[in-house]
Amino acid sequence: MNEADALELSREAIWTVLVMSGPAVCSAMLVGIAIALFQALTQIQESTLTFVPKILVVLAALTVTASFVGGQMYVFTEHVYSRIEKGY
Template identity: 60%
Template sequence: MNEADALDIAQAAIWTVVVASGPAVLVAMLVGVAIAFVQALTQVQEMTLTFVPKILAIFVTIAISAPFIGSQISIFTNLVFSRIESGF
């Protein structure tokens, strides 16, 4: 295994993490912005108000996108195992 192989695997690992976590992070950001907008309009500055809807939205998003996340991790695992099988 040389440096190029290690960099390829590291790049694939980082990309897998970014793609797999993307839906949950995007939903958390959108829900956070929406709640901040509502708080700004109503002038209710309660810090705990943002946590419950954001957590619920993230759980629902993860439940819905679980097959996509699993497929991304499976693709990465197959890539690593094929590199191991071919002897790098």
């Protein structure tokens, strides 16, 4: 394995992590913005108000996208194993 192969594999690994974490992070971000807007409009400054809805939405997003995330991990793993099998 040369430097180009290592960089390509690292790039694919980082991209896979971004794609797999995207649904959970985006849903948490959208809920956080909505709650922040709600808190700004109502002037309720309860710090624990943000945690429970975010946790519930992230769990729901992970449940809904679990097959997609698993599929992405499977494709990446198969690609890495095929590269190992070929010797580079």
